[in-house]
Amino acid sequence: MARSRRLSPQTTAVLLALAEDPAAWRYGYQLCQQLDLKPGSLYPILMRLTDRGLLESTWDTGAPTGRPPRHLYRLTGSGRALATELAAAPAAVVRRRPGLTEGWQGA
């Protein structure tokens, strides 16, 4: 699969984290904690991946009473293909790497 821009380590980490269980819907804060990413870095990544059709999102309908429904994310078919490609590449070993929270260079 051809990519027009090189993905940042943070974006790659998000894709690979979601690819661990591609069928599962994940919360944004859950991904923040798993990847040690700041929400200010994670949400722009999620937004851009969704814009590119690599992620699909939905609202959690089972939110407790009095709380707003949370947003859930999972990979689309294109996202899974890209994650598979990234997992096979040597540079993909970026998960939980120290320094992931130092800034965001774009998706």
Add this chain to the structure above:
Amino acid sequence: MRWIVWVLLMGLLSVALAQIGSAVASGVRYLAARSRPADPPARLLAAAVAALPERRRDWGRAMLAELASIPDRPARWRFALSCVRATLALPPAGGWPVLALVGGAAVAGVAVIGRVAGAAVPGLTVFAVTFTALVGALATLAVARSRRPSVGPPAVLVSAAVVASIVVTALLLHRDPTAAGYLPAPAAVYLAVGLAGCLWVALAPPRRLATGRRGQYLGAVAAVVFAAWSLLSHRLEPAQPPLPAVMALVVVLVVTPFATFAVPAFVAGRAGRSFRAGLSATVWAVTASVPLTYAVWLPEAMRRHAIDGRTLDGELVAPVGADLASALAFCLGIFPLFGLALGVAGAVLGSHRPAGAEHRARRPAR
């Protein structure tokens, strides 16, 4: 005939004030009941999310919902601050070069307009510079926030009225440069802020006011009716119609200002079943009526002054510049306050549902 109208207006206003006060108090209680208690991180993030462009609304809602699920206070602060940073770093529409271009054009525009106005109409320099700076700043902010300007008929009406207001002010100051004495720097800044504010509401309305087209159109129509009322009251001043016609005109002149602000707010509030919908119609009515009445006021003042050298109310033999001060006081002060008070009352009454109405509406038909 004008004094009869004013006496009746004041009488009706004093009677209505009690009702308005009661209605406003109900509105405040309604809003207070609707507002949820939120801690500072939630309020901070909500403010940042409110400034996001429409197409990123879901993104903002997602962050707010996620924050609501975090119980730990320090973690809430970290989450909110990080998200606020992300919203501020959101790339502007067209990218950073476009933003720099718009910002640069705004700065250049202020410099050019200052020189041009200073040479052509010196009395308008402070206004021109302030207005251009404000519009430039708003345009830069709109680009930074990826806001697309509204281009519907109500927005076009307000924009045209603002342009007309500037043209008639320049014309008055060009014809009589001594009128600049009635537009000191604070008044010029006040006029610039008022007109730029109208443009901002019309072209890039805050999200809370963008509750649908109904309010915009109702408000715009109300403003046109109010401007027509203003013109009618100016034109009838020197006329001496027969008594029955006077009585009919008095009723029209007294009732129209109340109806033009209260009725649209009531209708919008009732149709939208919300106070906000009614308030939106009111804000649009006030926003459109400010430049429209101002643009009607000054030409009428110049026309009247050319006849007998008197001010628009016919009371004083004074320079035409005196009417500039009156226009500022009435069109950008008294009328908007009057309209807002009536509109809020109309919105409260329109959105109010009698006790049991909701229950009856939900009950299935037999």
